[in-house]
Amino acid sequence: MNWRDVPSLAALRAFEAAARAGSFSAAAQELNVTHAAIAQHVRAIEASLGASLLVREGRGVALTDAGARLAATLTDGFGQIIAGVRAIRDDAEARPLAISVTPTFAENWLMPRFSDFWTQHPGFDLSITPSIDVVDLRRDGFDMAVRYGDGDWPGVEATHLISADYTVVAAPGLLAGRKVTQFSDLYDLPWLFETIHREPRLWAEASGLDPARCQIRELATLTMLLSVVRAGAGITVVASALVSDDLKAGRLVALMQETRDRTGYYIVHAPGVLPDRVKTLKSWLLQAARS
Known part of the structure; x- marks a missing residue:
């Protein structure tokens, strides 16, 4: 697959939205960009393909024959992408949230408190894996971990949970x-x-x-x-x-x-915006540590 001859996905999304809405303004509102940005993307695609795709019609735009063929293909392609993403997200939400913890932490701190978590969140499906190994969250399929150390691990976000004096x-x-x-x-x-x-x-x-x-x-x-x-x-x-x-x-x-300044147990997860279930578990862990 050679992407060098294909217009940018941002431009294709802009064209598909304008073709579907029949309006640059409506497409701009849908994609949260300006009217001018939509128009610029469409002109870039037309220049790349050497064909007219949209023509002005009243206060909106209408598709040419070439534009109609491209719009149909893009609508189908983006629909498949959306369906694939939704399927993966649905699978992720359906499986238990996976957390890796050290056996010592699980047996002596986490599990004696966990009845409170299930009381607050009775439908929460969770898989707890005790291991002394430092797991790779993405590679090993974990949503979160509790690690012992100083909190300085590359590629992850670490939040101090409890000190380990x-x-x-x-x-x-x-x-x-x-x-x-x-x-x-x-x-x-x-x-x-x-x-x-x-x-x-x-x-x-x-x-x-x-x-x-x-x-x-x-x-x-x-x-x-x-x-x-x-x-x-x-x-x-x-x-x-x-x-x-x-x-x-x-x-x-x-x-x-x-008393040690930094050494302790840390909540570890991938950086960026957290899924709701991860936020729920992280919030409870921090609450339990304060109580």
Whole structure:
């Protein structure tokens, strides 16, 4: 297909609208441009094709034979384009909204709050995919993601959702009322860390935890780890937003904490105007983070 010999689509749209409406003014109003712009587009097509397409008739315009043939072809072609676009949009609206989140975020922050979302939006069809992989939204078919990091990712728009400051936590019964001001106050107690995500342990060691002076065990997931910590079997380091419900309920207590400026969980989506469903979910996430 060689487009170099074809007038611009903007010009063809202008001609098709004028031919269908029988008026440059009506076409200009439909396409939200000026009367002069429609006339200029039509003249450009006539010059390119070497044929007269429209002639003045009273206060409007009438089609020549060549104009009638081109108008019929364009009306059919644009109609197929519109039908194809509508079909894709209808398919997109019919499928569940796809969101990618980290398993830790899904299990410890998102899902405990999600009954509120479905209460507010009972007909909202949503597919949540937990994954530690950084997905390509367009390539992998996701409408939105929640990512952990500093929010600086190329090609996407990132909105800060919750901070991910590190907090040392334990069950109240494990501490037996002891005063904690530094890591050495806790060396006689077992420490628990995730096998996969090493950042909390690296932060603890950089902040003063000496692994040679305490007992450390590792578990595969944060969900497993927090279950053990809630049962009073050890101490761990975790993003405070992921244990906010535990801290409020008193199941865990915060012993030490570091506040980080940019690191946290971000809502990520393609730049530009958002579809209504994406806007709805994004708005709810931000509301849930504030509550």
